[in-house]
Amino acid sequence: MGNTKPMLRNGLLALFVVLALITAACGTDDGVATDEAAAEEALPTIVVTTSIWSDVVQNVVGEDANVETIIPIGADAHDFAPSSQQVAMIQTADLVVANGLGLEEGLEDVLEAAEADGVNVLEVAPLVEPIPFALGDEDDHGHDDEDGDRSDEEGEHGQDHDGDDPHVWMDPDRVARAAIEIAEALNALYASIDWMTRAEGYAEELRATGVEAQQMLSVVAEDQRKLVTNHEALGYFADRFEFEVVGVVFPGGSTLSDPSSAELSELVETMEDEGVSTIFGETSSASALAEAVAAEVGDDVEVVELYTESLGEPGSGAKTVIGMTLTNAERVAGSLGE
Numbered sequence: 487m488g489n490t491k492p493m494l495r496n497g498l499l500a501l502f503v504v505l506a507l508i509t510a511a512c513g514t515d516d517g518v519a520t521d522e523a524a525a526e527e528a529l530p531t532i533v534v535t536t537s538i539w540s541d542v543v544q545n546v547v548g549e550d551a552n553v554e555t556i557i558p559i560g561a562d563a564h565d566f567a568p569s570s571q572q573v574a575m576i577q578t579a580d581l582v583v584a585n586g587l588g589l590e591e592g593l594e595d596v597l598e599a600a601e602a603d604g605v606n607v608l609e610v611a612p613l614v615e616p617i618p619f620a621l622g623d624e625d626d627h628g629h630d631d632e633d634g635d636r637s638d639e640e641g642e643h644g645q646d647h648d649g650d651d652p653h654v655w656m657d658p659d660r661v662a663r664a665a666i667e668i669a670e671a672l673n674a675l676y677a678s679i680d681w682m683t684r685a686e687g688y689a690e691e692l693r694a695t696g697v698e699a700q701q702m703l704s705v706v707a708e709d710q711r712k713l714v715t716n717h718e719a720l721g722y723f724a725d726r727f728e729f730e731v732v733g734v735v736f737p738g739g740s741t742l743s744d745p746s747s748a749e750l751s752e753l754v755e756t757m758e759d760e761g762v763s764t765i766f767g768e769t770s771s772a773s774a775l776a777e778a779v780a781a782e783v784g785d786d787v788e789v790v791e792l793y794t795e796s797l798g799e800p801g802s803g804a805k806t807v808i809g810m811t812l813t814n815a816e817r818v819a820g821s822l823g824e
Contacts, residue, residue, distance in 0.1 A: 587652035616650035662689035699815035705823035
């Protein structure tokens with residue numbers, strides 16, 4: 487009995503030591519987690535409208551900002567409507583990066599309201615020398631009425647075709663300029679972080695991608711460099727890589743417009759006259775109408791989908807802007823090349 491108490495005390499002491507070590511370890515883990523969460527909350531939050539510009543922003547900011555994307559991969563920016571949660575994200579962002587020039591038709595009111603409330607909103611397309619739509623004002627948005635005029639109600643949908651083309655990301659050189667513009671905007675807000683070094687490195691990669699894509703497209707003969715597209719989204723691609731847009735299934739720069747029977751008949755005639763045997767559809771929009779036009783022109787006409795309004799899923803080859811550019815060039819070269 488005389489030895490029992492020392493043994494008991496020693497056992498309890500050992501138990502207390504073990505419990506203390508466990509508690510300390512748990513406290514350390516909790517502390518690390520808390521510190522990491524606090525550090526993440528301290529980073530600026532940048533909300534980006536499309537997956538394409540989200541990739542660009544992520545390459546500029548690295549791990550120095552939280553990047554949130556509104557329009558998911560595979561969705562069409564022209565007709566996307568935000569949820570209330572996404573509206574709140576925009577309203578509380580440190581910076582919102584949007585394309586502009588009427589691309590995000592369902593977000594325009596939200597972006598305007600956020601900017602009016604003091605949110606920093608950067609629209610990149612107007613900053614990179616936008617160009618007019620490739621087909622000029624011969625196409626418009628909405629339907630022809632019985633007298634051949636577009637109705638005002640339907641003309642409200644889609645961009646004004648007399649304006650500039652918003653699809654600037656189809657030219658990697660313009661995306662490179664946009665990366666620098668984004669870095670400059672961030673520097674004005676958070677000058678303590680070196681945004682420009684990453685932006686300049688990424689811009690150089692994009693310019694090199696443009697050169698690589700041009701080499702891939704060199705297999706397309708000059709008389710075959712004619713593009714018919716689902717909607718007028720390839721103007722910058724054509725401008726950068728020396729192609730010509732000769733027709734579209736959906737008139738104008740938006741997928742929200744509907745072609746009249748006369749416009750579709752004219753498109754069929756144009757394809758026959760120009761000897762075009764490919765319609766370039768889009769991964770983000772249905773190709774049923776393009777398929778119908780292709781069938782009308784002839785059995786040898788194919789519809790080839792390009793990435794125009796959105797990046798692709800992992801494994802698609804178009805998960806990034808650089809991958810999207812090269813994948814599109816490969817598909818065009820494969821369809822029109824010798």
